[in-house]
Amino acid sequence: MTQYITVAADDRVEARNGTIKLHGPEGFEGMRRAGRLAAEVLDALVPHVVPGVSTQALDDIARSHMLDAGAVPATLGYRGYTKSCCISINHVVCHGIPSDKTLKDGDIVNIDVTPILDGWHGDTSRMYLVGDVPLKARKLVDITYECLMLGIDQAKPGNRLGDIGHAIQRHAEGQRYSVVRDFCGHGLGRLFHDSPEVIHAGRPGTGPELRPGMFFTIEPMINIGRPDVKVLDDGWTAVTRDRSLSAQFEHSIGIAEDGCEIFTKSPAGLDHPPY
Numbered sequence: 083m084t085q086y087i088t089v090a091a092d093d094r095v096e097a098r099n100g101t102i103k104l105h106g107p108e109g110f111e112g113m114r115r116a117g118r119l120a121a122e123v124l125d126a127l128v129p130h131v132v133p134g135v136s137t138q139a140l141d142d143i144a145r146s147h148m149l150d151a152g153a154v155p156a157t158l159g160y161r162g163y164t165k166s167c168c169i170s171i172n173h174v175v176c177h178g179i180p181s182d183k184t185l186k187d188g189d190i191v192n193i194d195v196t197p198i199l200d201g202w203h204g205d206t207s208r209m210y211l212v213g214d215v216p217l218k219a220r221k222l223v224d225i226t227y228e229c230l231m232l233g234i235d236q237a238k239p240g241n242r243l244g245d246i247g248h249a250i251q252r253h254a255e256g257q258r259y260s261v262v263r264d265f266c267g268h269g270l271g272r273l274f275h276d277s278p279e280v281i282h283a284g285r286p287g288t289g290p291e292l293r294p295g296m297f298f299t300i301e302p303m304i305n306i307g308r309p310d311v312k313v314l315d316d317g318w319t320a321v322t323r324d325r326s327l328s329a330q331f332e333h334s335i336g337i338a339e340d341g342c343e344i345f346t347k348s349p350a351g352l353d354h355p356p357y
């Protein structure tokens with residue numbers, strides 16, 4: 083049985099133990115601010131994602147933006163990770179490490195940021211198109227964004243996590259794409275990665291019930307080819323085993339009485355490309 087616990091904003095941050103936290107109005111307020119900042123960081127990166135820029139330069143911009151806003155990048159020092167965001171190019175599924183590698187014309191790139199503001203985590207990622215991107219890759223990006231939003235449409239009280247996973251899986255597989263199973267969305271709030279695990283595939287009416295006050299991410303990774311992933315020797319970079327292109331979008335959301343609130347919507351309306 084899934085256990086739920088109602089938490090107050092100033093409760094001790096408890097480690098993930100399978101119990102799903104239900105947050106109150108102060109939690110929503112904290113997540114609104116952290117989520118908005120996360121989205122603003124992704125907005126600010128738009129003009130910089132061009133051929134020739136290094137992923138380290140983009141990481142520097144993301145870090146400065148967060149620090150200037152009084153936030154700290156959650157990834158900095160997280161389990162030994164030393165960068166302020168993840169930048170995943172083409173067949174990299176997630177957790178690409180910023181480096182002196184440069185972007186080139188035709189790349190599709192995911193940038194994933196998580197500022198911690200006043201103790202709350204805003205976690206979001208978007209795809210960016212570098213220069214002239216082939217139609218096949220642009221279509222993957224479009225469908226992946228639709229998968230995220232179809233999942234979010236199912237995020238309301240009375241539904242279950244399986245309804246979200248099913249909506250995503252159905253749309254991706256309807257295009258003969260595949261859904262990555264090795265990485266999931268996650269509860270978040272005062273913790274970066276909390277219960278529940280949000281699987282991006284599933285059967286309707288299964289899994290934990292969605293209740294008002296739940297905070298979690300939805301972050302489907304969709305591949306043109308097979309779903310299988312491997313992690314490179316750096317311990318982080320996850321790539322498709324068949325080297326097919328992969329795309330991802332992520333929002334942080336909160337379940338409300340009558341639906342859900344997206345904490346990480348772009349204030350500038352730049353939620354998906356073309357920007």
Ligand code: MF3
Nearest residue numbers: 157160163168177194196205
């Ligand atoms: N932001 C990623 C997520 O969506 C987690 C990145 S952890 C890192 O959950 F250490 F790789 F940065």
Ligand code: CO
Nearest residue numbers: 205299301332
């Ligand atoms: Co996440």
Ligand code: CO
Nearest residue numbers: 194205206332
């Ligand atoms: Co993320």
